[in-house]
Amino acid sequence: MNQYFDALSKQDYDTMVKLYGGDYESLIGNNPSVAKDDYKKLLENYCTINGGNIVKIDTIIEKTKISDEEYVYVLSFKYLDDTSFENGKQIEYTVKKIDDSFKVMGLPPYIP
DSSP states (O other), X not given: OHHHHHHHHTTOHHHHHHHBOSOOHHHHHHOTTSOTTOHHHHHHHHXXXXXXXXXXXXXXXXXXXXXXXXXXXXXXXXXXXXXBGGGGOOEEEEEEEETTEEEEOSOSOBOO
């Protein structure tokens, strides 16, 4: 979890691709000019053009073990300038073990 959001805060989309296990369909739909398998560019566009926010973890509010291969986290975020994201809004993220490594199943927080 921390590695994923550390990579986001550094805009290290190569690392984010390795740590993201979710679906790319909405990103593909919002970026028709980007190749469907260019996951790095799809994530970059999501975070810089399509409403995704570049944030870092402020607080891990809760961590729940669902199984040895799945955890659910409740997080609050702050922007890179240390101001609170959406007044401390709490967002839930699932982390699942896929192919022997844990992957974050959700995209960075979105504001339309």
